[in-house]
Amino acid sequence: MNSSYGEFMRRVVELADIGHAQALLSWDQETFMPPRGAGPRARSVGTLAGLYHEKLTDPALVALVEDLRGCALEGDEEVNWRFVERDQRRALKVPRELVVELSQTQSLAHEAWVAARKDSDFPRFRPWLEKILGLQQEVAHRVGFEGSIYNAFLDEYEPYARVETVAPLLEQLRRRLVPLVARIAATGRRPAAGILDQQFPVDRQEIFGRRVLADLGFDLERGRLDTSVHPFCSGTSPLDVRLTTRYSPGQLTSALFGIIHEAGHGLYEQGLPDAGGAPVGGGISLGIHESQSRMWENMIGRSRPFWQHYLPQLRELFPDQLGSVGVDEFWAAINQVQPSLIRVEADEVTYNLHILLRFELEQGLVDGSIRVADLPELWDERMSSYLGVRPPDAARGVLQDTHWSIGLIGYFPTYSLGNLYAAQFFAKATQELPGLMEQVAAGQFGGLRGWLNQHIHAKGRRLKADELVRQVTGAPLGVEAFVLYLEEKYGGLYELA
Numbered sequence: 001m002n003s004s005y006g007e008f009m010r011r012v013v014e015l016a017d018i019g020h021a022q023a024l025l026s027w028d029q030e031t032f033m034p035p036r037g038a039g040p041r042a043r044s045v046g047t048l049a050g051l052y053h054e055k056l057t058d059p060a061l062v063a064l065v066e067d068l069r070g071c072a073l074e075g076d077e078e079v080n081w082r083f084v085e086r087d088q089r090r091a092l093k094v095p096r097e098l099v100v101e102l103s104q105t106q107s108l109a110h111e112a113w114v115a116a117r118k119d120s121d122f123p124r125f126r127p128w129l130e131k132i133l134g135l136q137q138e139v140a141h142r143v144g145f146e147g148s149i150y151n152a153f154l155d156e157y158e159p160y161a162r163v164e165t166v167a168p169l170l171e172q173l174r175r176r177l178v179p180l181v182a183r184i185a186a187t188g189r190r191p192a193a194g195i196l197d198q199q200f201p202v203d204r205q206e207i208f209g210r211r212v213l214a215d216l217g218f219d220l221e222r223g224r225l226d227t228s229v230h231p232f233c234s235g236t237s238p239l240d241v242r243l244t245t246r247y248s249p250g251q252l253t254s255a256l257f258g259i260i261h262e263a264g265h266g267l268y269e270q271g272l273p274d275a276g277g278a279p280v281g282g283g284i285s286l287g288i289h290e291s292q293s294r295m296w297e298n299m300i301g302r303s304r305p306f307w308q309h310y311l312p313q314l315r316e317l318f319p320d321q322l323g324s325v326g327v328d329e330f331w332a333a334i335n336q337v338q339p340s341l342i343r344v345e346a347d348e349v350t351y352n353l354h355i356l357l358r359f360e361l362e363q364g365l366v367d368g369s370i371r372v373a374d375l376p377e378l379w380d381e382r383m384s385s386y387l388g389v390r391p392p393d394a395a396r397g398v399l400q401d402t403h404w405s406i407g408l409i410g411y412f413p414t415y416s417l418g419n420l421y422a423a424q425f426f427a428k429a430t431q432e433l434p435g436l437m438e439q440v441a442a443g444q445f446g447g448l449r450g451w452l453n454q455h456i457h458a459k460g461r462r463l464k465a466d467e468l469v470r471q472v473t474g475a476p477l478g479v480e481a482f483v484l485y486l487e488e489k490y491g492g493l494y495e496l497a
């Protein structure tokens, strides 16, 4: 058995090396590649993807996975085997022609989506979405699923999660959030967000962002920060983690909270066990990943203690813009709740309603109870019932997000799961770390970082997401911690009775 496992791991690490190269090529494409490099890059990326698939489904590796199935592996060996078995099972069940057709359709559909969004013309995108949906349903049926077909979609991004558990959870969240949004709106209070509508030179934004990044404990000997159109974090190993952000003079908070958000992802990646390319050293799921970014961005970065420490430094960099602004005023401005049309601009309170709407529509699309043709109308109806706003056109409605055009169906709920995980972990951290927010007010983040590292990051993939939540917080995932966090914070900010 030892020799089988040794050969198994040799092949698995080779797969990780190909994945490493793929990740770096796509990082480069988003950051430094000159525009005309796109053609040869696409070819190279395609070749690597083919090589990965070939090696993953190599009959020798298939035989090794089978050999090891009966060996009662334990610990990290079992985790590594389980991960590869799952990946391989999927790859074997989906024929190459279907993979190629899906990938070509997604690339054409993305172009169609860009044009359709520009002209706010949903009918132009409709046949593409129908085709993507059909192909993805075929993949789901081939891969197989238990219960709802949506499980096959969700499982891609949140392994082992089931819609039968997630849907009631998010429905509970909707029932708690809709009235909270209405109560906040009824106060008629409009914090002085005008202080953010100014010009903030980009070079100074960068100085501040890099200072915060270093203070949070992101290790620049094992990572980088660059710029890209869409901010992201790409980790190939705990020793090489790459973050991006984007700067614009008129948008101080977008770059800053973008950096803190990606730093949360980056701290997770840097904190994972260095397993030399073995699957056990990876992140658990998109939801768990997002819990780390949301916690640092919202629970820390948008907290009052954080700005007690940083506002004086920010004022020094922007004396003309912020010279007379106080902590309470700034804190209120960065936490303004405003039901709006666009998900990516939404505040912490309304954000999840944007996700819920997409999650509900996705389930209907996937199980056939909603037709693509009816999507724009259903979208607008739900926006108006959940948020009280109605999109004036499809560009600001159903066409706003890129996800469906590139085949990411089942991805959206991981954003909300991330918020729920974040709040539940953070409530536990606050209990176990007395004086946590006093440390934040002093610009000290090592206590929380160490706690997250010990309880979450260093475990890699040794636990499934629901096992991790139970182990760390003593309870399954629920909505209570998140709703409580929102009610406390926004109850204070908006003086809710």
Ligand code: ZN
Pocket: 261, 265, 290, 293
């Ligand atoms: Zn994120």
